Amino acid sequence: MSSVGFVGPVRDVDAFKAFAKEVNGARKGEHNEACRRHGKTKERVFLAQTPMGAMVNVYSEGLNAGFFMARLRGSSNAFDKFYLESLSKMSGVNLSDLPAGPPPNLAFEWENGKPGKASTMIGMPVPEAAKFWQFCREMTARYAEHGEARESKGITLERAFYLHDAKMVAVYLEGDDPAGAIAKSLTSSLPYDKWFIDQASAVHGIDMRAGMPPKPELYFSFDA
Numbered sequence: 001m002s003s004v005g006f007v008g009p010v011r012d013v014d015a016f017k018a019f020a021k022e023v024n025g026a027r028k029g030e031h032n033e034a035c036r037r038h039g040k041t042k043e044r045v046f047l048a049q050t051p052m053g054a055m056v057n058v059y060s061e062g063l064n065a066g067f068f069m070a071r072l073r074g075s076s077n078a079f080d081k082f083y084l085e086s087l088s089k090m091s092g093v094n095l096s097d098l099p100a101g102p103p104p105n106l107a108f109e110w111e112n113g114k115p116g117k118a119s120t121m122i123g124m125p126v127p128e129a130a131k132f133w134q135f136c137r138e139m140t141a142r143y144a145e146h147g148e149a150r151e152s153k154g155i156t157l158e159r160a161f162y163l164h165d166a167k168m169v170a171v172y173l174e175g176d177d178p179a180g181a182i183a184k185s186l187t188s189s190l191p192y193d194k195w196f197i198d199q200a201s202a203v204h205g206i207d208m209r210a211g212m213p214p215k216p217e218l219y220f221s222f223d224a
Helices: 013-024 028-037 065-073 078-091 129-141 143-151 178-186 191-204
Strands: 002-009 040-050 053-062 105-111 118-125 155-163 168-175 217-223
Touching: 002 065, 002 105, 002 118, 002 155, 002 168, 013 028, 013 040, 013 053, 013 078, 013 217, 028 040, 028 078, 028 217, 040 118, 053 065, 053 118, 053 168, 065 078, 105 129, 105 143, 118 178, 118 191, 129 143, 129 155, 129 191, 143 155, 143 191, 168 178, 178 191
Parallel strands: none
Antiparallel strands: 002 053, 040 053, 040 217, 105 155, 118 168, 155 168
16 A cells, blocks of 8 residues: 655635535545545545645545556546546646656655544645755654654654655644644744754745644545
8 A cells, every 4th residue: 555645736716616515425426436446545635725825635545546647547437537627627737638747755754553533734845855855864863753742742643745846745644633733833842843843944945933824624535
């Protein structure tokens, strides 16, 4: 099994909400069947309001999770075609004609093996990839401290994915209240938390202590 995280622009928010309404309602059975057919075991789709505009945040687990779009583009299934057309409409990009490129790369992960009660996602820019990869190396070198800091706030799982073409990172979190845990980290007095926020602000070109955007809203999900 593998996992993947993605973040992308939503040009037509009404189209996204209409799509989510169908997937959660009249076509929920078709959506669940499509997830199973394509080897997905978990899916979470969020709508986030950010300084860059509305963004969709997607996390999936399953067989070759990073190549779901490739399978979707090659499918003749009626629901798959509806799914792809809906994504193209909401993003303003014809996803059927996108050139092949690398899927998001899992850059860092931590988990304690406990189930999380809730989940959230964050998408942030990466102006300089070298700084981001160095940050990942340093977090790995301080892995025990990282885990202690996350567990102290109820986080159970964290995965960060680098999007090569978009120059962004998509971070997926699970825990008791992962969105609340992020807020606590911003004002924490723990040395590791202070270091983490300083480094993350420098890497992403954002003053994270000035506050984070509104909590992303979970619009639909799937579990096998």
